[in-house]
Amino acid sequence: MLRSFSIAAVAAVLVAVSACAHGSGERRPAAVPLPPDYAAMLAQVAAERGLAPPSTLRIGTVPRDSLPAVLDAASTGDDARLTRLSTIYRVFGLLPEGMDYAAASRSGLDAAVGAFYVPGKREVWLVRDGPLPGSPAGLEPWEQRLLAHEFAHALQDYHFDIPALERAAGTTDAWLALRALLEGDAAWTESRWTASVLLPRLSPGAAVEPPPVPTAPPPALARESSFQYVTGTEWVALLRGDDAGAVDHLLRDGVPLATALVLHPDLPRTGWTPSGVAIPPGVPAEGWQANDSDSLGEFLIASYLQSALPALPSLQAAAGWTADAVRLYRTPGGQAAMAWRIRFSDAKEAGEFAARHRDLLERRADRLTAGAGMLTAVRRDSVTVVQLEAQGNEVTLVFAGQSDAAETLARYLLNR
Template sequence: MSLKHLRSAVPLSFLLLLALPLGAAEEDAVPSPSLPGGMSPLPEDLESRLRTLLRAAEKHRGLRSRSSVPSGTIGEAALERKMAEVLREELPPERLAALEVSLKAFGLLPEEMDFAAYYPRLLTTQVAGFYDPEERYFALVRREGDPGLADDTIIVHELTHALQDQHFDLRKLVSGDPLSDGGTARVALVEGDATFTMMSFVLGADELDELTSLGAALRSWMKDPERFVSTMPDLPGGAELARAPAWVRDSLLFSYFQGFAFCLEVRRRGGQKLLDRAFTTDPPRSSEQILHPEKWHGVRDDPAVLPWPDLSRALPGYRKAAEGELGEATLHTLLRQTSKPEEKAAEAAAGWGGDRFAVYEKDGRRVLVWLTEWDTEADAAEFRAALGALGDTWRVETLGPKRVQVTRGGLSDEERGAVRGEMGRVGAGEP
């Protein structure tokens, strides 16, 4: 479950894509659209600088620019309006409602939060630039009191998104359901690749070994994102990110940090050819594969597909408000609320083999039904123990040696038994 589909986020699909495709057109460049209203042209010195940085992005990513892209600057007020517009486009009201009710059912968002209002405001504090893949233009953000626009590091990151879009079509790659764990993985691929290119540029790294220690550090920081964010309160947007709900913060950081580590490992194993394959014919299918790259490039471990049964007879009068997947990354966030030390949450989530959930509503009541599949019996037992620490509102039941059902909400014993009967007949398939 991710912001990207939202991000990309944006998954939302593109709220989090801080993409900035610019540069000189090649001889076979295709015509580009003009800048939309409300934007100002880039200063001449920045236009020249961008051409140099585009060549750097091409070098460190290994892709050539195919076209020029209109570019300009945008103020903070216009940026917030743009973020809200993208949110509405990527997550129409029914999808946004499903995402919000799901997060609240898991306790990952405060009940009183208006997510549709909160998220664009948060992104406005985080975004230094963005690329619109629908209208194919790039904008750098002008902030009040900030004499500059963006440093070279950010620009190279965004230029990489431009190259990705020109070669792989980001609209197709990261569009989709915000409640899909596969979507979370694809967003991490896109953002991780841009972060890899950016850091390679910053360090002047021509060899992968020069980036290995950074990859290890990023993975270490993601073991406790809250502590990591608390160390940078003076950075732009740092205070807002520190105050954000854990799921919001973790989802944003996951795409960049864990995505970087995934792309680094893929390049170590198979170079740019293997990485490009991830963008074209064989993208990672789960956040588990981002966290454990060997489950994608090595002995393959794709998630089990759990088809959702019709629970209308088990839950008469209930309306299904949402259905989706949590995934290992979000499961880690959930368990980290009570697991001490934090490493225990990662260990309990690591045996994830697949999951599916749905949220049902009736007369103001909300019920969560969640089916999980585990790699081994020991993994299932470890998950049951970790989830039990979340409190007595969670009901955990074993449906098989490696299958665990979880319910939350005001189900009667009769309703819970009927649900268990239906869920017990669910078979696991291949993706």
């Protein structure tokens, strides 16, 4: 279906799109102050959300063939995050050959997106041919739903500052959890407005769903989208069911976020908080460089396992997550290598993950080689993966494009 989104959710897309718009000389469409009937709709959406509407908001329309130019103008970019995610997704084997994370995120975007919001600039855009109708009633019902979703993002930005929230999400795990909160909140608000305002005034049989889109992103990116929009909406509904102000509290007070909290909304009641885990500092040998670090969280553990295993055992194997740490390296030959250490709630949970990860390796490699304290597999995409023997409640994995580099890094981390 056509998707609505906040620009902050697709920084990767915007960086990639901008390359084709610079210097094009194409005249970009302009947004205008919100007309009165649209301001009235914004007030309705704000009432459903329980927040005051923004004092200023602009709106514009952009033809699909001009979409890259408008996205380029809105782009803020996050090169460090993009580079890190591209490396991680490549070593996991989650991207098609030759494609980076930005391009994978962008795949199908031009045909899929129907509306978007630009944080900071406070602009809402509808992707459609022709001018903006004088009233939202002149839009198709499904366009009105997309607009309600974007108005919800405008409320979030006005009250909580989306760019600041994005900057505070220092890890991939926190970033994905924030995206689930923002998109889930916007989808929840959109559904409330649709039920209370839109549906009662429509004639029977009116099309409230957007036209189907023939393209689809790679499976890993589709899982990310479902996590943000579907799981995120379910999470928000549960949060608001217990406390109408719970979402505002999370957005306003800088509460640490983790995808485990989205997947297991009951965790806060148990007193659960993410723990810590560390990868030894330094490098395994002369000429190596340690480049970057991250934490991926429970959702990406499950998504990685789903690259070869069914969803249920993947989710079950990831469910005991309490912390993880990623360290990215550059080998003397300039190749990427990665260490990933995951801590689980106890040794049993760590053992279950280790067993499921061995199942993954058996499906993605022609053979496994057992050594002292480690299991090595050369996947069919030529990435070598080493699984170290679990140490209590921790499992360490090593990924590298060269077998000797993977072995060097694994031996450096063994028993450390």
